[in-house]
Amino acid sequence: MRTTRWSRxxxxxxxxxAALIIFxxxxxxxxxxxxxxxxxxxxxxxxLFRPTLENYAAVLRRADYVQFALxxxxxxxxxxxxxxxxxxxxxxxxxxxxxxxxxxxxxxxxSTRMLPAVGVLVPIYLLWRTFGLLDTRxxxxxxxxxxxxxxxxxxxFSYFREVPPQILEASRMDGASQxxxxxxxxxxLSTPGIAATALLSIxxxxxxxxxxxxxxxxxxxxxxxxxxxxxxxxGLFWAKLxxxxxxxxxxxxxxxxxxxxxxxxxxxxxxVK
Amino acid sequence: MATIELRNVRKxxxxxxxxxxxxxxxxxxxxxxFVGPSGSGKSTLLRMIAGLEEVSEGExxxxxxxxxxxxxxxxxxxxxxxxxxxxxxxxxxxxMSFSLRLAGxxxxxxxxxxxxxxxxxxxxxxLDRKPRALSGGQLQRVALGRAMVRQPKxxxxxxxxxxxxxxxxxxxxxxxxxxxxxxxxTMIYVTHDQVExxxxxxxxxxxxxxxxxxxxxxxxxxxxxxxxFVAGFIGAPKMNFLQVRVRDAGPARLTVNLPNGAALAVxxxxxxxxxxxxxxxxxxxxxxxxxxxxxxxxxxxxEHLGPRTYLHARLADSGGLVVxxxxxxxxxxxxxxxxxxxxxxxxxxxxxxxRLRRPALAGSRL
Numbered sequence: 001m002r003t004t005r006w007s008r009x010x011x012x013x014x015x016x017x018a019a020l021i022i023f024x025x026x027x028x029x030x031x032x033x034x035x036x037x038x039x040x041x042x043x044x045x046x047x048l049f050r051p052t053l054e055n056y057a058a059v060l061r062r063a064d065y066v067q068f069a070l071x072x073x074x075x076x077x078x079x080x081x082x083x084x085x086x087x088x089x090x091x092x093x094x095x096x097x098x099x100x101x102x103x104x105x106x107x108x109x110x111s112t113r114m115l116p117a118v119g120v121l122v123p124i125y126l127l128w129r130t131f132g133l134l135d136t137r138x139x140x141x142x143x144x145x146x147x148x149x150x151x152x153x154x155x156x157f158s159y160f161r162e163v164p165p166q167i168l169e170a171s172r173m174d175g176a177s178q179x180x181x182x183x184x185x186x187x188x189l190s191t192p193g194i195a196a197t198a199l200l201s202i203x204x205x206x207x208x209x210x211x212x213x214x215x216x217x218x219x220x221x222x223x224x225x226x227x228x229x230x231x232x233x234x235g236l237f238w239a240k241l242x243x244x245x246x247x248x249x250x251x252x253x254x255x256x257x258x259x260x261x262x263x264x265x266x267x268x269x270x271x272v273k
Numbered sequence: 274m275a276t277i278e279l280r281n282v283r284k285x286x287x288x289x290x291x292x293x294x295x296x297x298x299x300x301x302x303x304x305x306x307f308v309g310p311s312g313s314g315k316s317t318l319l320r321m322i323a324g325l326e327e328v329s330e331g332e333x334x335x336x337x338x339x340x341x342x343x344x345x346x347x348x349x350x351x352x353x354x355x356x357x358x359x360x361x362x363x364x365x366x367x368x369m370s371f372s373l374r375l376a377g378x379x380x381x382x383x384x385x386x387x388x389x390x391x392x393x394x395x396x397x398x399x400l401d402r403k404p405r406a407l408s409g410g411q412l413q414r415v416a417l418g419r420a421m422v423r424q425p426k427x428x429x430x431x432x433x434x435x436x437x438x439x440x441x442x443x444x445x446x447x448x449x450x451x452x453x454x455x456x457x458x459t460m461i462y463v464t465h466d467q468v469e470x471x472x473x474x475x476x477x478x479x480x481x482x483x484x485x486x487x488x489x490x491x492x493x494x495x496x497x498x499x500x501x502f503v504a505g506f507i508g509a510p511k512m513n514f515l516q517v518r519v520r521d522a523g524p525a526r527l528t529v530n531l532p533n534g535a536a537l538a539v540x541x542x543x544x545x546x547x548x549x550x551x552x553x554x555x556x557x558x559x560x561x562x563x564x565x566x567x568x569x570x571x572x573x574x575x576e577h578l579g580p581r582t583y584l585h586a587r588l589a590d591s592g593g594l595v596v597x598x599x600x601x602x603x604x605x606x607x608x609x610x611x612x613x614x615x616x617x618x619x620x621x622x623x624x625x626x627x628r629l630r631r632p633a634l635a636g637s638r639l
Contacts, residue, residue, distance in 0.1 A: 111420050166358035174372035175346040176421070184371075188362045 026249075040239040055243035059230065065221035065247060067089070068226035072251075074137050075212075075222055078184035078196065078197050079144035083152045088194075091156035096165055106157065109150040117147070117210045130216055137220045140212060144205045152201055159193025173187060192257055199256070199263050206252045223248035275336050275349070275426035275459050277322060278303050284317055284483075288508070290319055293482045299461065304453050306462045306470035309480035310506070315463045316431055318480070322461065323352050323429050330514055334424065350418035355432040357412045358406040363432045365415050366391075366400040373422045386492055390421045391456075410441045417452075425460035426467065434469060443562035446472055467507050479503050503625035504555045510583055510595045512620075519550040523580075526622065527629075529554060532590040535567040539619045540628050555620040558583060558597040561603075566613025584611065 032040050034051035047142065059065070094102045125134075133165030163186060171185045187194065209224035216225060228236055230244040256263070277299040283413045284292035292314045297630040299305050305316040317504075318328035322333055324345035351372075352503040359368050369382040371596050378386075391397045394414045404412060413433060420428055430449075434442045442621065453460050464470055470477045479494065479502070487499040487505075498504035504512045507558055517529040518538075521630040526538040529552060539554070546552075568584030577600065584604060596612060604610060621629040 164356060164358065166356050167352045167360060169345075170352070170354060170358040171343045171360070171371070171418075172325065173323060173350065173352045174419070175375045177346065178370075180375055182373075184361060189360075 028247055029242045033110060033246045035239050037236035037239045038179035040242070041236060044183075056247070058240055059247065063229065065226065067247075068221060068223045069251065071140075071220055072206055072222040072224075072248075073218075075144060075220070075229055076202045078137070078141040078259050079148065079205045080152075080201040082141060082145040083149050083201055084100045084156075084194070084198060087149060087152040087197075088182070088187070091153050091160050091162045092186060094153075095157050095163075096168060106154065109153055113147075113150050121214060125214065133215075135216045135218065135220050138269055139215055140220055142216065143211045147208070147211070148201045148204050151204070152197055154199040156190070156193065157191045157199070158162045159197070162193075163189050192202055193264070194263070195262050197257075201254070203252055203256065218231055276334075276426060277461070278334040278337075278460065279318075280332040280334070281320075282318070282321060282333060283329050284314070284321060285324065285329040288331075290331075290483070292321075294314070295459060297478060297485065297486055297488065302457050302459055304450075304460045304462065304475045306464060306465055306474035306477045307480060308470040308477055308506075311465060311484075312482070314483040315465075315480050319352075319429050319431055319463045323455050324348050325352075330343040334491070347427040347443065348615035350429055351425035351427075352406050352429040352431065353416045353433045354561050355359075355435055357404075357416040357436075358414055359412060361404050361417070364400065364404075365404070365407070365418075368417045369400075369422045370414055371419070386422050387418075390418045393421070393452075394418050400499055407438055410445075413441075413445065415439060415460055421452075421456070423599055425458070425462065428456075428634075430460065430462045433462075433464070434466055435464070441515055441593075442469075445592070449473060468509065471507070477507075479506060481506075497536055497628070498555075498620065499621040499628055501553060503554070504620060504622070504628070508557060510558055512557050513561070513594050515554045515592065515594075516557070517552050517554045517621075519548055520553060521548060522546045529621070532592060533568065533588065533593060537567055537614060537616055537619070539616050539621060541619075541621050541630050553622040553626075554613055555622060556618060558595045561594065561596045561616040562613050563598060563610060564613050565611050568594065568611065568612040568614065570610060572608045572610060573603055575602075575604070575606060584610070586612070594613060 033055055035046065035049050035052070039046045039049045044091065094106065094160055099271070128134050128139050128143075131139075131140065167189070168181055168185060171181045176184065207224065208221075208222075209228065212222045212225045213228060227241070227244045227248045230241040279295050279297040282295045285464045295318065302497060302524055307318060307365050309315045317326060318550075321328050322335075322338065322340075324343065328341060335343075335348060335350070349632060360371065366384075366387050366455055369481070370378075373383040373386060382509065387400065388397065391400055394417060396411065396414050396418065398409055399407065399415065402416065413436075416433065416632055434448075437445060446469060447472065449460075449462075453473075462470070462473060471494075474491060475487060476490055477494055480503050487494060489497075489499075489501045490491050494503060494507045498507060498512075501514075517531055519527065520530050520536055521528040522543060525540065525542055527541045527543055527546065528536055528538045531554075537554075568588055570588040572584055573587050574585040576583040576585070580600045581600045582598050582600055584602070586594045586596060588594055594612065598604070623629060
């Protein structure tokens with residue numbers, strides 16, 4: 001593509017516009033969390049206002065933030081680790097020992113993401129009740145890891161495909177067992193890809209609300225449930241809800257910020273190599 | 274130290290058979306080259322010996338033991354890949370010692386062996402570098418070194434020189450021959466380059482479309498190719514081929530008509546032929562000489578190589594002929610020149626591409 005000065009400017013403008021559109025709701029939520037409930041619903045919306053920490057105080061008084069945050073951390077890390085443990089061997093097999101059915105299996109896995117989660121809510125709920133998994137972290141870890149599994153397998157599959165198979169064959173000739181080949185050669189070679197996959201999976205699990213709302217009540221509830229509990233059918237709650245939301249996304253936002261270099265590198269791993 | 278034996282080995286990918294029943298015995302300490310054009314199955318055959326590719330039918334034996342159910346790691350063979358396939362995340366020393374690490378050798382032993390091999394290959398200075406900081410020739414050395422450290426029963430080399438420039442190739446060819454002599458190990462070398470095969474191997478296996486065309490020493494292949502394919506594949510420039518017809522099948526000589534009608538008596542007795550049968554006559558460029566003879570052609574191009582010159586001539590019947598002559602030839606492009614064919618050096622091939630047997634070559638100057 002020929003890049004003239006004008007086309008560069010236009011591209012930059014489009015990029016900034018997209019970023020602003022995506023960022024604006026978060027910014028608005030952040031601002032709202034410092035308003036009083038009255039200013040929060042004012043029309044026209046108040047841009048200049050006297051900030052207050054009242055909402056944060058109220059939110060933290062009403063619920064044990066640390067408990068919810070801890071659940072979020074445990075569940076998203078646990079689900080990601082479990083998903084990786086299942087997906088690495090699966091992606092390895094499909095990338096290096098493909099059969100005629102490999103493509104079909106990959107598509108089928110992806111197709112499970114097209115099913116709305118609510119479609120399986122009743123059977124999952126009954127299963128979880130039977131096995132005593134309701135309102136447990138392990139129960140949430142299980143369901144979250146299965147729901148990110150297709151994406152994790154797909155991503156790992158495409159990263160593994162970038163690794164020249166001769167390198168694995170060389171390790172086989174060198175005497176490596178399948179486990180050693182995976183551990184000493186394939187995994188170190190695909191570290192950026194695995195890191196990006198893990199980051200994405202953590203973010204997806206962190207933001208997962210449906211199962212957290214339906215399968216947990218108090219003990220294992222995550223920050224998404226914490227946030228949702230501040231929505232009331234009536235009364236003024238926007239400012240407090242915004243404060244709760246800000247608290248809920250803060251850890252993963254900081255985490256994403258810190259790891260964004262890794263994330264971008266991993267996501268464009270194949271393209272730039 | 275290993276013998277390798279193939280018994281009626283076949284390879285199928287789905288319903289498609291790519292290796293059609295190969296029998297081959299490779300002796301201990303032999304340097305064997307598999308040579309053939311791309312798609313001839315030479316790499317597949319090597320990978321089956323390595324265990325990286327399953328054998329669909331038949332048997333691979335290493336040191337007399339069936340190897341089918343032995344994984345590559347346990348066969349005791351080392352392989353050098355065309356792409357080198359070094360571990361990019363490890364240093365040269367780590368690359369080389371990986372097999373020893375897997376085998377559980379203690380660190381001092383690993384270091385010792387790596388250093389010894391590095392000394393042989395003259396690359397001690399590279400040990401701490403990562404592969405991405407190395408040149409093509411250095412990568413090649415590391416790949417060889419990684420194979421050597423294991424002290425394998427046999428080396429399998431899959432086009433190891435094809436990514437190097439010409440000067441480095443020539444140097445590495447000599448080095449590989451030297452290594453083979455010093456290591457006293459069986460080597461199987463896959464290449465599409467007949468020069469590599471001719472200069473290094475004790476024996477050459479010529480493959481075409483999944484079949485063995487001929488197994489012989491380099492000179493034997495050159496002097497008595499068993500098939501039209503081998504005749505055309507071995508030798509550069511290629512052997513000349515002329516379409517001829519039998520005029521008279523005598524008890525000691527076979528007289529054929531060249532395309533221009535001239536007669537040539539070739540010392541190949543074959544009673545099964547009758548006048549009018551079609552044959553292909555093969556003659557190497559060095560066995561055609563200038564001077565009044567059977568053929569005449571117009572010179573279209575000259576290749577001056579210094580010690581000799583190759584003349585590319587167009588014959589009257591519009592076929593081509595390559596002739597080797599002296600380096601300081603006075604012939605110019607466009608000249609019309611007569612050629613003489615050395616009848617004793619002719620090869621005759623039947624329509625199936627098989628060479629007609631000729632009497633023993635004892636004392637022959639060919």
